[in-house]
Every structure is written in structure tokens, then in C-alpha cells.
Amino acid sequence: MQMVDRVPDWTTPVAWVYIGLSLAAAVVVAVDIHLGRRRHARVATELVWITSALYLGPFAVPLYRSRGRAAVDAPEATTTTTTTTTTAPAPVSSDVVAAGLPGGGASAVAHLIGVPLVLASGLTIAGIDLWVMILVIGALAMLLLFVYERGTLPLRAAATAAVVTVLAFDVGMGGWMLLLHVNEFMPPATEGSFWFLMQVGIILGLATGYPAVRWLRRTRRTAEPVPVP
Template identity: 30%
Template sequence: MQPTWLVALSWVSLAVGVVSFTVVVADTYLRGHRQPVRVMEIVWLVTVLYIGPAAVRLYWNWGRPEAFSRRRQEGQPRRPRRGIVVTHVSRCGAHCALGFVVAEVALYVLRSDPAQETLWVDYAGDYLAAVTIAVLFRYVGAPGRSVTKVWHALSTVVKVELLTITAFEVALFVWLTLAHRVVFPEPPLRPDSPTFWFAGQLGLIAGFIAAWPAASWQLDRGPRFEERRQGRR
């Protein structure tokens, strides 16, 4: 069994994420601060779920629609550079977080021997699920008919998000490898344990931090984010 203090810490961390999630849910749906792009509501809810109060602060400063209305009234740009990067990393991070949850649970259920550790299979599943979710999110908001929408979603993810998603996933996988092999080697981490999800939270936070330079670089040298283009209209 995992040490009692570690199990307790895991539950506390998960509970803090749920409380942060509840705060943003209340602000979005009870107070009526809906996102102009509806998929961003999912993005911010997922982000606060794994980062916690720090992500609530990011949401309050850069994700809440009212924040941009206030800045416009004060004569500031609608979407400052930092806000663009925060939004982009949060969106890519939501893809990775959802992909992590979906893939890990599915592989655990489908695996014939739960005790068998095949981390590379898990990582491949996590990455493919993250990219698939990214394409689905883009598909929902893409214009045109079905075939056109699929192509638009794929090309947008490749041009705008794939680099950031990859940087996020690499940091997540490095941490998960350390967690499985060094930090929490016994008993093995599995999705039926709160410690597994606590380790996942830490990995997703590491991924968020690691993805920031990639997103910033892409803002400076790569294709401009859609949010920036919208802010100039």
C-alpha cells in the first residue's frame, strides 16, 4: 500500500482541483460569463481541474470574457500577448489532460493483465487521444461541410497546436516515467488509485510549464494564433 500521508495528500490535491472546477463552473453558468467560443468553457474547466487555484487566477485574468471587456474600457489591447499564450497553452493542455484521462482509463479497462506495465503503449495512447481531441475541438468550430471541416481541423491542429501539444506531452511522459520508476515505484501506480491521478496532476502541471516556451516561440515565429487575429479585427 501507498503511505497514508501520500494517499491523504493525493485526495487533498484532487479535492482542491474539484473546488477550483466548481468556482469556474459557477462563474460561467450561474453568473453568466459564457465564452464567445463555447469550446473554451471546456478548456478552462479542464485546466482548473488539474492546476487548481493558480489556474483560477489565470482564468480570472485572461480567460474570463469580462476581463477583456475591462481592458478595452481601460484602453488596453483586447488580447495582450501574455493572454494569447495563456489561452493557447490552456487549450493544448486541455487536449492533453482529456487525452490522458480517456486513454489511461480505456487501456486499464481493456488490459487483460492490469499488473502488466507497458508505459510506451500508455504514452502512445495518451498522445493519439490528445491529438484526436484537438482535431475534434477544431472540427466543432470549423466552417463548411463535413469533409472541408475535417481538413480545416487537421490543418489547424498541425499548424497551430501540434508543437505545443508535443512539448506538453514530452514533459508529462518524462514525469510519469520518473513517477512509475523512481518516485512511486511500489506498489505500481494504476488508475484505480488516487496517487495515480495525483501523479498525473503533477505531470500535467509540468507539461503546462514546459509547453509555454513552445507556444511563445510559435507566437513569435510560427503561424499567428486565431485569438490574435480576432483581437485585431
């Protein structure tokens, strides 16, 4: 079933400008990390900050500078967590925003892989490929986030963080995709406006995933891409 495009024409130039700014922001963060010698202990953490620009666009740069910029030549490490239950939960600060970025990055990469994969396969459910896209993107995001979390967490905690985070993200991301589809505002994946709208969806996913990430952080069941001072 072909997706119907009723998106206003002005969305196309806005989309390409934002996509261009997003790619530029990703380059800025990557250059600062690698050429600026602000390396983290884990490459996965660096990728979280770079991929954050793929959906946050230019807003990712100030967030990276305030939350994820490591000291020059310092052997930085991400904040690690354990599944040990504590009687006093960890204090929640603004760093919970950064703690949600791995989920956003996993979703962004899952879109880049999953959408072309579904379109190339021609798979549909009830004649609609959107359902397959949502399932494939969700599965890929869980896998990617599990790999990230597994770098610092035990198996069970990493799996819990991945599943809980992605399900919460999908309330915003999947709900946004369904809203676009029902109202016939879903452009073809070959259009820049499609990817721009997916960027908006990932940001909405960050919002709906915030409570889950906050809970995971309070119970020390998630890893944060924040350098140790």
C-alpha cells in the same frame, strides 16, 4: 505488468485534498461562466477554462479571472489566428500562458479517457502498459486539441498546432510518467495518488510545452482562450 507503488503514504491525503480542490475550482469556474452569464462565443473555450482546474486546482480560478473571464452578457469571442505569414511576428505577452491551456485541458481529458481504456483492454508493449498509456493519451490529446484549434484555424494550421503542442507537452508529461515508472513510484490507477501525480505531470507538460506554444503564438498558428476586450 503491474505498476509498483513506492509512493509515501502521506501522498494519499495530499492527493485527495488537491483533487477535491481541483473539482471545486472547476465548479467555481463553470458556475461563473454559466450562472454568472459570462459566456464565450465557443463552448470549447469555456471547457478549456473549466478543465484547466482539473490540473491547476485552485490556481486555475485567479488565472481564469485575470485571463479568461468574459464580460456579463457580452458576446465574447476567442482570439482567432491565421496561418498567414507576417514579416513582424505578433508580440508575446503573458497571454501565452493562457494559450497553453488548451493543450493542458486536452491532456487532462485524454488521461480520464485513455487510462481506463488501456487498463480495460489489457494491452501492453514489451509487457508494460505504460508505453500504451503514453501513446493512447498522446493520440487522444492530439485529436482533442485538433478539434479545438479547428474551430478557428484552417486544417493544416490546426493539425500543426495539435501535433507540435502535444509532442512538446509529452516531453514533460511522458518524461514524468517514465521517471515514476523507472523509480517504482507509479501507484495503481485506482489510487488517488496516481491521478494527483498525473496532475503534476500535466503541469510539467505545460512547462515543456511553453516554448512550442510561444512559437505557435508568434507565428499565429494557435487559438487562445482569451476573451476579446
